[in-house]
Amino acid sequence: MASKFTRSNSTGWLMAGPAAVLMGLFIVLPFLFAIGLSFTNQRLISPNPTQFVGLSNYSQLLGIGLLTLEPERDDAGEILREEDGTVSYPALRGYTRNNPDYPQFDGMREWFSVSLGESRTYVLARDVVFAKAVVNTIIFVLVVAPVQGGLALVLALLINQKLRGINVFRAIYFMPVVVSIVVVSLLWRFIYDGQSGLLNNLLGALTFGAFPRIDWLGNPSTALGAIIAMSIWQAVGFHMVIWLSGLQTISPSLYEAAAIEGASKWQTFRYVTWPGLRNTAVLVLIVITMQAFALFAQIDVMTSGGPLDSTQTIVFQAVERGYGKQDISGGSTISVILFVFVLAISLLQRWLTREKK
Amino acid sequence: MASVSLKNVRKNYGAADIIKGVDIEIADGEFCVFVGPSGCGKSTLLRMIAGLEDISGGTLSIGDRVVNDLPPKDRSIAMVFQSYAIFPHMTVRENLAFGLTIANAPKAEKDAKVAEAARILQMEHLLERRPSQLSGGQRQRVAIGRAIVRKPGVFLFDEPLSNLDAALRVDMRMELAKLHSDLGATMVYVTHDQVEAMTLADKIVVLSAGTVQQVGSPLELYHRPANLFVAGFIGSPKMNFVEVTIDAVDASAIRISGPAMKAQTLPLTGAGQKAGDILTLGVRPHDFKPMDDGAFTGKVTLVEHLGNETIVNLALVNGQHLIVALDGDTACTVGETLTVGHPPEKAALFDQAGNRITG
Numbered sequence A: 001m002a003s004k005f006t007r008s009n010s011t012g013w014l015m016a017g018p019a020a021v022l023m024g025l026f027i028v029l030p031f032l033f034a035i036g037l038s039f040t041n042q043r044l045i046s047p048n049p050t051q052f053v054g055l056s057n058y059s060q061l062l063g064i065g066l067l068t069l070e071p072e073r074d075d076a077g078e079i080l081r082e083e084d085g086t087v088s089y090p091a092l093r094g095y096t097r098n099n100p101d102y103p104q105f106d107g108m109r110e111w112f113s114v115s116l117g118e119s120r121t122y123v124l125a126r127d128v129v130f131a132k133a134v135v136n137t138i139i140f141v142l143v144v145a146p147v148q149g150g151l152a153l154v155l156a157l158l159i160n161q162k163l164r165g166i167n168v169f170r171a172i173y174f175m176p177v178v179v180s181i182v183v184v185s186l187l188w189r190f191i192y193d194g195q196s197g198l199l200n201n202l203l204g205a206l207t208f209g210a211f212p213r214i215d216w217l218g219n220p221s222t223a224l225g226a227i228i229a230m231s232i233w234q235a236v237g238f239h240m241v242i243w244l245s246g247l248q249t250i251s252p253s254l255y256e257a258a259a260i261e262g263a264s265k266w267q268t269f270r271y272v273t274w275p276g277l278r279n280t281a282v283l284v285l286i287v288i289t290m291q292a293f294a295l296f297a298q299i300d301v302m303t304s305g306g307p308l309d310s311t312q313t314i315v316f317q318a319v320e321r322g323y324g325k326q327d328i329s330g331g332s333t334i335s336v337i338l339f340v341f342v343l344a345i346s347l348l349q350r351w352l353t354r355e356k357k
Numbered sequence B: 001m002a003s004v005s006l007k008n009v010r011k012n013y014g015a016a017d018i019i020k021g022v023d024i025e026i027a028d029g030e031f032c033v034f035v036g037p038s039g040c041g042k043s044t045l046l047r048m049i050a051g052l053e054d055i056s057g058g059t060l061s062i063g064d065r066v067v068n069d070l071p072p073k074d075r076s077i078a079m080v081f082q083s084y085a086i087f088p089h090m091t092v093r094e095n096l097a098f099g100l101t102i103a104n105a106p107k108a109e110k111d112a113k114v115a116e117a118a119r120i121l122q123m124e125h126l127l128e129r130r131p132s133q134l135s136g137g138q139r140q141r142v143a144i145g146r147a148i149v150r151k152p153g154v155f156l157f158d159e160p161l162s163n164l165d166a167a168l169r170v171d172m173r174m175e176l177a178k179l180h181s182d183l184g185a186t187m188v189y190v191t192h193d194q195v196e197a198m199t200l201a202d203k204i205v206v207l208s209a210g211t212v213q214q215v216g217s218p219l220e221l222y223h224r225p226a227n228l229f230v231a232g233f234i235g236s237p238k239m240n241f242v243e244v245t246i247d248a249v250d251a252s253a254i255r256i257s258g259p260a261m262k263a264q265t266l267p268l269t270g271a272g273q274k275a276g277d278i279l280t281l282g283v284r285p286h287d288f289k290p291m292d293d294g295a296f297t298g299k300v301t302l303v304e305h306l307g308n309e310t311i312v313n314l315a316l317v318n319g320q321h322l323i324v325a326l327d328g329d330t331a332c333t334v335g336e337t338l339t340v341g342h343p344p345e346k347a348a349l350f351d352q353a354g355n356r357i358t359g
């Protein structure tokens, strides 16, 4: 016999209704809109009618090419050199601007290049800024996911013991989580300041002035690292709490059984704690990855993508294009690409961490 | 193989005294059962022997070593937990071999010991399964197997059967008894089930509120309980207690009577009683028989026919109830009046402090 709830669930729908409408309105609908807009040339405000442009937004963003050039030689076959002695190559512009022999490179710019023997291979991108944003985001994810997850686990293991005042530590580690990321970013701008920043003062004091002052956020080689460090610090407490809840689901008698068998601390972790945390680990990993891909506020507050595009990220680019440059279709395209990316990675993570038969 | 000896062992959590000075000697190869009501400290005591709780005072020896400060793994013990405590992500084989894996034992040794334990417990066909694919009884078997692989001097069991259903519990109880006779190892077993205690034990330790009430063989405790607590705790249904007054006493006999009991004379060995004192008379339900000149007369308020016996609840004139176990085919109906008595030598007398005074 069907229960009362499955036969007539109008009450249920009524109760879920308000939340469902809001979610549909503010999550599902914009998402569908973004997919739709990514195939058009829609601008935020424009007098021209919207046109369907197919996949051109995608090819504009993702277009990449490889071009290998031989050095320029004089009539005798000698390699020509610049005044400073470096090998001279033909100008790239000759290949990427209206060259009928290389239509596939038309409009592209140099992203980076590598020398292989005498020849030089150029990686060209149609949208170099977006390419940099993708790489920066991936670096951010690849560093933050393991480091933040690992650090959070270490903290969780440390505070998962019966000590006097352990709650003080729990509170301290969790505190940055409850402060808005915008506020945290503002504060860390002062910490990273090139002149009188706390970090520079601290390093100077520790090394008796030997450590040179660094403009952490103004230097292309340190800016992304600085943002990574701050981001790890800010959310580590949140993941610590998730690990902690996982730790507390492990039955104490398993630890006692391991102690009776003579397991060392490391063996106990390896055979009891870690297997007991596998579901938590999947959760933490996926949550950190998603959050890391969505990196925006820190960039917006601290560097706006600079210096020299060294801290561009995918979401920052999406917002920058959609609203800064009013190119709403370009922003939508970036969002859709990010969605596919994150979905693929989540599925991959789930598959990699699946329970093996 | 090892004996276990506890001398004035104590445990306190802060100001709370949980184990209040316990002396127990467990001989090599003995099956010793700790029984007592919930919260009396049985598990705590067992965990102190295992090394999972530290000892606040006294000395604990296993074999001829004082082990107070040794970690669990060095005490030559193995423990089986009520919750099984088998590792959920390992197969049965890996669970059994866990201690050997930890110790980096060679594969051949692992295989041999696991096979041996699996043979003893008849679970060769389960070795590749995971705990989630096992029944409760099979899981407990794995836990016992893991203990066997350790070849400990002393096996410790903390209510190992209490998560199993009644039928399985009886089976596993017999298996444990067989295991004990096969291995000949010392076993310490905690339970609050007195049937388990009576059937398994060579020696029972009755605990109450952190103190030892009595130590003895099952029949000793049943027939010669040292005090009211043990008398009430061992035996099912519970022993009946009736308050009585001494009418007369001499060197070998005592005459007592009570508000709902006819005067009767019982044999006495101890001295120091005088007429007028209040005592407690204890009679086991199975020692009562219907007899016309019996000491107790009352109205039958409840009859339970169990087939092999009939349990009768008798309301005496002062409102007190007696539980009487009669023959299985005794005809008896609610509301009728019944007079029961008991052989004089089958009754126990307890003084005001609760200690037994009759021989």
Ligand SMILES: Nc1ncnc2c1ncn2[C@@H]1O[C@H](COP(=O)(O)OP(=O)(O)OP(=O)(O)O)[C@@H](O)[C@H]1O
Binding pocket: B013, B016, B018, B036, B037, B038, B039, B040, B041, B042, B043, B044, B045, B192
């Ligand atoms: N960590 C602790 N702190 C304070 N008191 C404790 C602690 N652990 C146990 N106790 C107390 O010690 C007493 C004995 O506990 P124990 O677990 O040994 O009882 P038990 O006899 O095994 O009971 P049960 O039959 O219910 O398992 C209980 O009153 C319990 O409240």
Ligand SMILES: [Mg+2]
Binding pocket: B042, B043, B044
């Ligand atoms: Mg217990």
